[in-house]
Amino acid sequence: MRDIESNRIDLRSDTVTQPTAPMRQAMADAAVGDDVLGDDPTVQRLEAMVAEMCGKEAGLFVPSGTMSNAVALKTHTVPGDEIVTERYSHIYLYEGGGYAALCGSSVALPEGVNGLLTPELVQQAIRKQRGSQSHYPDGSLVCVENTANRGGGTCYEQNVLDAIAEVSKEKNCSTHIDGARIFNASVATKTPLPRMTRDYDSVSICLSKGLGAPVGSVLVGSTEFIEQAHRWRKMFGGGMRQSGILAAAGIYALENNVQRMEEDHRRALTIAQAIDEMDHVSVDLNAVQTNMVYFSANDHSASEVSERMAKAGIDMFDISPTHCRIVTHLHITDEDVKNVIEALSSLH
Numbered sequence: 001m002r003d004i005e006s007n008r009i010d011l012r013s014d015t016v017t018q019p020t021a022p023m024r025q026a027m028a029d030a031a032v033g034d035d036v037l038g039d040d041p042t043v044q045r046l047e048a049m050v051a052e053m054c055g056k057e058a059g060l061f062v063p064s065g066t067m068s069n070a071v072a073l074k075t076h077t078v079p080g081d082e083i084v085t086e087r088y089s090h091i092y093l094y095e096g097g098g099y100a101a102l103c104g105s106s107v108a109l110p111e112g113v114n115g116l117l118t119p120e121l122v123q124q125a126i127r128k129q130r131g132s133q134s135h136y137p138d139g140s141l142v143c144v145e146n147t148a149n150r151g152g153g154t155c156y157e158q159n160v161l162d163a164i165a166e167v168s169k170e171k172n173c174s175t176h177i178d179g180a181r182i183f184n185a186s187v188a189t190k191t192p193l194p195r196m197t198r199d200y201d202s203v204s205i206c207l208s209k210g211l212g213a214p215v216g217s218v219l220v221g222s223t224e225f226i227e228q229a230h231r232w233r234k235m236f237g238g239g240m241r242q243s244g245i246l247a248a249a250g251i252y253a254l255e256n257n258v259q260r261m262e263e264d265h266r267r268a269l270t271i272a273q274a275i276d277e278m279d280h281v282s283v284d285l286n287a288v289q290t291n292m293v294y295f296s297a298n299d300h301s302a303s304e305v306s307e308r309m310a311k312a313g314i315d316m317f318d319i320s321p322t323h324c325r326i327v328t329h330l331h332i333t334d335e336d337v338k339n340v341i342e343a344l345s346s347l348h
C-alpha cells in the first residue's frame with residue numbers, strides 16, 4: 001500500500017515524497033529551542049548524527065541541498081577561484097549560478113561518462129594561478145556528485161573517488177561531495193559512508209529526497225570548516241529558529257528510511273529491464289544503478305512520452321528533448337511498477 005493517498009503514480013522525483021504518519025508524529029513530539037541562539041536540541045542531535053554517520057567532526061542543518069552546496073562552495077573558495085565540477089552536475093546546471101553570484105568563482109566543466117568524473121579529467125581541469133603569469137583563475141575546489149543525478153543516478157567506484165581526492169590534494173584543492181543522494185550510493189554499492197567520504201573535506205546530504213523528510217539538508221566537515229560555514233549560512237538567510245520540528249523528520253528518516261532504498265533500486269531496475277525488453281523504447285541498463293531510469297522512445301519526443309504517460313495517470317519529467325526520467329521512492333509500490341510497465345508497453 002502507498003504511504004499517502006493519491007490516484008496518480010508520481011515518478012517526477014524522489015523530492016515529491018511526503019512525511020508519513022509516524023514521521024509527522026516524530027515532528028510533533030520534537031523538543032525544540034531556538035537554533036539561531038544555538039539551543040535547539042533536536043537540530044543539534046541531527047547535526048551530530050549525520051556528522052558521525054559520515055565520519056566527520058561536525059554538521060550544519062540547512063533548509064535545502066542548494067543552500068548546503070552554496071555554503072560549502074563559499075566556505076571553500078574566495079572570489080577569483082575556479083571550481084571543478086562535472087558538465088551536467090547539479091551545482092552547475094540547477095543552482096542558479098550560485099558559484100558565480102555568491103562565490104565570485106568560475107567553473108571548469110569536464111564532461112564525464114554518465115555524470116562521473118575520472119582522476120585524469122580532474123587533473124587536466126585544475127588550473128592554478130601560480131605559474132601562469134596570473135592568466136588563470138585559481139582552481140581551488142573539486143566537486144563530485146554521488147549519486148550523479150543527470151548521469152542517471154550513477155555511483156562512483158570507491159577507487160575512483162579516492163583517486164580524484166588524491167589528484168585534487170596534490171594540486172592543493174579542497175574536495176566536496178554533493179551527496180544529495182549519497183545514501184542511495186552507499187546502499188547500492190554497499191560502501192559505508194565514512195569510507196566513501198574519507199578523503200573529502202565536506203559532504204552535503206539531502207534529507208528531503210529518497211530519505212522522505214519534507215525539508216532539509218546537512219553539510220558536514222571539520223569543526224573549523226563548519227564554524228565558517230555557519231557564518232555563511234547566517235548571511236544567506238538559512239538560520240532557522242524552532243527548526244527541531246524539521247530536524248526530527250530528518251532523524252526519523254535516517255533511522256527508518258535508509259536500508260529500504262534497496263526496494264526503490266529494485267523497482268527502478270524492474271522498470272528498466274522491462275523497457276530493455278521493448279522495441280519502441282530504449283534504456284542504458286548499465287546506468288541504472290539506484291532509483292532512476294532515463295529512457296527514450298524511438299518514435300516520440302520525450303515531451304510526447306511524458307504527456308501520454310500523464311494521461312495514463314503517471315507523472316514523469318522529460319529531462320531533455322529525447323529522454324524522460326523515472327524516479328522511484330518510498331511512495332511507489334510493486335503494483336505501481338506493474339502499471340508503469342503496462343503503460344510504457346502501450347506507448348507505440
Ligand SMILES: Cc1ncc(COP(=O)(O)O)c(C=O)c1O
Nearest residue numbers: 064065066067090145149178180
Ligand atoms: C544532485 C543534487 N544536488 C543538489 C540538489 C539540491 O537540492 P534542493 O532541491 O533541496 O535545493 C538536488 C536536487 O534535486 C540534486 O539532485
